[in-house]
Amino acid sequence: MKDFIYYAPTQVVFGALSEDKTGKLVKQYGGTKVLVHYGGQSAERSGLLDKICRALEAEGIAYVKLGGVVPNPRLSKVHEGIELCRKEKVDFILAVGGGSVIDSAKAIAFGVPYEGEVWDFYMGRAHAEACLPVATVLTIPAAGSEMSNSTVITNEDGDLKKGYSNNLCRCKFAVMNPERTYTLPNYQTACGVTDIMMHTMERYFSHDDDMTVTDAIAESILRTVKDSVFEVLKEPENYVHRAQIMWAGSLAHNDLTGCGTTGDWATHQLEHELSALFDVAHGAGLAALWGSWARYVYKENVTRFAQFAVNVMGVTNDFKSPEHTALAGIEAMEDFYRAIGMPVSICELIGRQATDEEIKLMTDKCSSGGSATTGNLKVLHRDDMKNIYRMANR
Amino acid sequence: MKDFIYYAPTQVVFGALSEDKTGKLVKQYGGTKVLVHYGGQSAERSGLLDKICRALEAEGIAYVKLGGVVPNPRLSKVHEGIELCRKEKVDFILAVGGGSVIDSAKAIAFGVPYEGEVWDFYMGRAHAEACLPVATVLTIPAAGSEMSNSTVITNEDGDLKKGYSNNLCRCKFAVMNPERTYTLPNYQTACGVTDIMMHTMERYFSHDDDMTVTDAIAESILRTVKDSVFEVLKEPENYVHRAQIMWAGSLAHNDLTGCGTTGDWATHQLEHELSALFDVAHGAGLAALWGSWARYVYKENVTRFAQFAVNVMGVTNDFKSPEHTALAGIEAMEDFYRAIGMPVSICELIGRQATDEEIKLMTDKCSSGGSATTGNLKVLHRDDMKNIYRMANR
Known part of the structure; x- marks a missing residue:
């Protein structure tokens, strides 16, 4: 802790x-x-x-x-x-x-x-x-x-x-x-929910595995928002579910979900370059990158990704293969993004693949020309960043 | 909400x-x-x-x-x-x-x-x-x-x-x-945990049933503390579980668990008279009263007591009788109090039954001479207070 x-x-x-x-x-x-x-x-x-x-x-x-x-x-x-x-x-x-x-x-x-x-x-x-x-x-x-x-x-x-x-x-x-928030278009609602969930997930995917109360609160916030978003996409003027999302959005980023854990924040850093270059919505950019980040780093803490899969995404625990459970959780998260209309790749985000030049530019900026790293669950160097952008460039 | x-x-x-x-x-x-x-x-x-x-x-x-x-x-x-x-x-x-x-x-x-x-x-x-x-x-x-x-x-x-x-x-x-907190005697640790849980439960037992995120956070805190207390009673120098209890204690009473709900606080009010009269530990007094309060009021919101039973106490849901589930949850909570060495009646608390005079005195003070009520889930008048003191006077 x-x-x-x-x-x-x-x-x-x-x-x-x-x-x-x-x-x-x-x-x-x-x-x-x-x-x-x-x-x-x-x-x-x-x-x-x-x-x-x-x-x-x-x-x-x-x-x-x-x-x-x-x-x-x-x-x-x-x-x-x-x-x-x-x-x-x-x-x-x-x-x-x-x-x-x-x-x-x-x-x-x-x-x-x-x-x-x-x-x-x-x-x-x-x-x-x-x-x-x-x-x-x-x-x-x-x-x-x-x-x-x-x-x-x-x-x-x-x-x-x-x-x-x-x-x-x-x-x-x-x-x-x-x-x-009743008049928010569905796309913007979905982008917001993605950002809220990512603020929680950036703190959740950590090597500090012993702060049960923080984990449980984070999972509560993720599950609530994940359920409420479908209610408001169907019924934009649903007060209760709009309220759940609104309050969860504050709790997700007021540090409550990070008490006792080391935040990762690599997905946010990688996304900042995407939205700076293409001027896309931040939430959509996060959704487009997260799955690739997760598959690139999950082996650093398979058990935690498996816990996320079971406790948040409702995936059945494969006791013989935590790795299988972990990967099923990542897939379930991408299915969720698709279900709320979010992109899960750069192609889906900007309507085409990014060019090699653009990927190089984003990698250079994210690594401050190669000297800086990002992330904590797995510390990402310049090459790692490029690999993740490429994985997401589908 | x-x-x-x-x-x-x-x-x-x-x-x-x-x-x-x-x-x-x-x-x-x-x-x-x-x-x-x-x-x-x-x-x-x-x-x-x-x-x-x-x-x-x-x-x-x-x-x-x-x-x-x-x-x-x-x-x-x-x-x-x-x-x-x-x-x-x-x-x-x-x-x-x-x-x-x-x-x-x-x-x-x-x-x-x-x-x-x-x-x-x-x-x-x-x-x-x-x-x-x-x-x-x-x-x-x-x-x-x-x-x-x-x-x-x-x-x-x-x-x-x-x-x-x-x-x-x-x-x-x-x-x-x-x-x-390593040197706290077990009795004091148990009293503290009882108080922490009651701060959450006073806010949880409410008629406002639509704030899922607050409910889920409250249940997270209750489950964490309920597990951690057994660890520290066995091993007083367990840093991680002492930390869970310590942080949960603050979260339980900084209003986080009351966002969107109306607090009840009847058990606290009733207990104040107990500890003022007999100078007992506040936590022990709460444990001695809670079961009686719960049995007296649970019909006001059977579903909520059933949710508490299932989500916090791990009771099996009796779908044919939510009332049965609710009562099983109250019993499970009293079993928990017993397991950590807390009293579940006034006799167990002070070593004898309270006299009719003492019950009258506490009732008079708690109701400010009969003019004041307490509680929200069920608003308790003077007679209700006396009934609960009597139920607990085993």
Whole structure:
């Protein structure tokens, strides 16, 4: 068992109509001039943005708005936000949206009090000592950014997608109303569920096999989400199952499922290069790679893959061959991805095979030119990364 | 599903040697003059107290010590602590011990900045607006006070045991080293496990049946603790199983197992009168009452008791009679209590039957003279309370 630190200070306010409390919450956490940060038109169209602005006004809190955050959020938008916040003397950032909007908000929050270039944090060239308070009204359960300490930004100049982790950017509060996820298209719902499950699985596939309570919680989250997704794909306005997915999304990435284990995170790292290069949805990219990663590494801990197969995927235990059980579990997971409309190969993801050049480019970037490794269950070097991209290139 | 707020800001620092970090953690949270609050001799004898004092000195942090907290912690000790803190200008309270010490520390923390009598908070006559920062080095996994927002104090003047809940008293950090629980006597270990399980079960037995992910997490915690207790009763220095119990103890009472459900808490309320009157261990008191409470109320939600029987106690599902399954689960739970050396009746708890007078006294206090109810699964009035005490009075 690994020593661990568990720190999840975000106040979650969960339920129908919870967004009505946004104004009071901002006030409670000391915000007096707010940047309301959001994505495209859906927050405007649904009336959510207006509702939040009225809730702020009711508390006498001033605000400015900045929309236009896109999936795989861009550094240029972050720069725009930093400039606006400085000009308007913003002291609180409210992200209305999903992971992309929250991650963009966190980047702006780091950037405002920092004299240098905010991208330095993402490149590991500097460490943030200050951050404006950030909070969110969540509309897409997926990234888990509402309770996590991380932010992922794409620098268009070189298609670099990089993450930065720092407890200072953990949201002060997260307002979660499952009804706000009713209008998510099925594809986006499925991408979100894939991301939620992967956040749990990245921590689950570990060499630390003795933290039963963490394992059991992780398996509970995986099973719940796996069942609920079919309910909401059939019936998008099913409150209970939307709620299960939404809450599971936060629990999957607030470190609860990693207490006592060493995370792997190779699939995430490999995927970042896919979505940076092809601008695909992160969840879909994860589904396209996971099976290949799993087949490449499962021999490092066959028993754990067998436990996953039995406890999560409901595969019958083949006591004579744990390896057979493990492989059946990987197959069952890919069948699940197919059933919810996710790709299980690069071809299915981008509509063609990646070229040798593209695979070389992704491998180079993922390994920082060959010097960096990724993963923990099996430490992946440059050649391993290339092998996995090739396996997935069907 | 009920709307909920989840707020568990305590930073958990978990692992062997974690107490070495205490000085740095106090500094991080702004403490400059610390009250080190503890119980009896075990913290002194084990060397833990010295170790913590050295860790504080290493960071140049001044401190005063106040020991002598007893189980069912007394208001008189709280008053002594408040006086000492004011005299010494203490600005941070560090509880070294289990739930009693933490609860006493929280009461002192509320009392120091308050001009009136601190007991007012517990009697519902005032609401605390300020609280000194509190943190803990935990040595007994049981009460869950290290991550909860509550404190329970006994006023010797009238044998009144009352709780008070307020987010201000949540611990800033909780240092947890499972090795520090190696020396717990088996009886105390069993009492702790009973308390941990009851914190989960109080939230589990609810009418809100649609929060699968919360149910599954609760059942995971219950099963883990139920298995681990036998391991540590046989082998007190088993790190892994001590760790499971310790971490489960925090998860059981940091509200995670109550997200979306209405807590019941009748068994806790009924037990408070038992331990206030007979000064017995809280965990043992819970075990002595639970079976009687369960048989008295199970018809309010037979299916849930049947689910508990199957998913937690491993009882075979009797599909023709959910009621039979439910009752078999209650019996299995009582068998479990017996197996770990816990009483399942008032006789077994105090060595004799309670007198009619004593039952009347407990009923009067639990119902505040007949005007108050307790419980949610079934709302218990004065007569219900008396009936349950009588059922348990075997």
